[in-house]
Amino acid sequence: MDYFFILQMLLLYLIPLYIANAFPVLIKKGKPIDFGKSYGGKRILGDGKTIQGVMAGVFAGAVSGLLICLIFSDLLIIQNYFFLAFLLSIGAMFGDCAESFFKRRIGIKRGGRWLFADQLDFVLGGLLFSLLFRIPEIELVVVLIILTLIFHTLTNNFAYKLKLKKVPW
Ligand code: CTP
Numbered sequence: 001m002d003y004f005f006i007l008q009m010l011l012l013y014l015i016p017l018y019i020a021n022a023f024p025v026l027i028k029k030g031k032p033i034d035f036g037k038s039y040g041g042k043r044i045l046g047d048g049k050t051i052q053g054v055m056a057g058v059f060a061g062a063v064s065g066l067l068i069c070l071i072f073s074d075l076l077i078i079q080n081y082f083f084l085a086f087l088l089s090i091g092a093m094f095g096d097c098a099e100s101f102f103k104r105r106i107g108i109k110r111g112g113r114w115l116f117a118d119q120l121d122f123v124l125g126g127l128l129f130s131l132l133f134r135i136p137e138i139e140l141v142v143v144l145i146i147l148t149l150i151f152h153t154l155t156n157n158f159a160y161k162l163k164l165k166k167v168p169w
């Protein structure tokens with residue numbers, strides 16, 4: 001296995017995913033995507049998923065991809081990398097919203113904890129959308145998931161201490 005290749009791939013996937021996932025938290029007041037509507041007596045997504053949040057995430061993730069393209073232009077190991085970064089960013093937002101949808105269905109309120117799903121939603125959503133562009137290496141997927149389970153817990157604790165997030169997960 002070419003470790004250097006996997007490491008480069010890891011960074012190219014990880015940067016847009018993590019940036020897209022981090023930016024919605026900065027939105028203090030946004031319009032809920034579900035417009036406050038319920039389904040079967042429970043909110044469709046809840047107040048934690050806003051239109052502004054999704055737009056901030058997609059925009060920030062895409063910009064990170066664009067910057068990587070500009071800075072590393074000729075060195076990049078993925079052609080047309082911007083499209084991948086864009087798909088990862090939209091997919092990350094989709095995964096996050098899909099997770100909230102399922103959380104509401106099983107009765108977990110906004111901000112409530114759902115182990116593993118809370119940590120991995122954006123990575124799995126991003127990977128799903130990225131399939132439109134290329135099939136990721138299995139090593140890449142495994143490392144991405146393990147790293148996220150470790151780091152997401154740490155960074156969420158950090159965001160909680162900075163009072164950016166209401167709960168430490
Ligand atoms: N956020 C947002 N729009 C999004 C995603 C997140 O505005 N599309 C903001 C919300 O203020 C949200 C915070 O970022 O409360 C943290 O995101 P997250 O942990 O995903 O939401 P939760 O509040 O935990 O809600 P849920 O239980 O639905 O995951």
Ligand code: MG
Binds near residue numbers: 111118
């Ligand atoms: Mg959450």
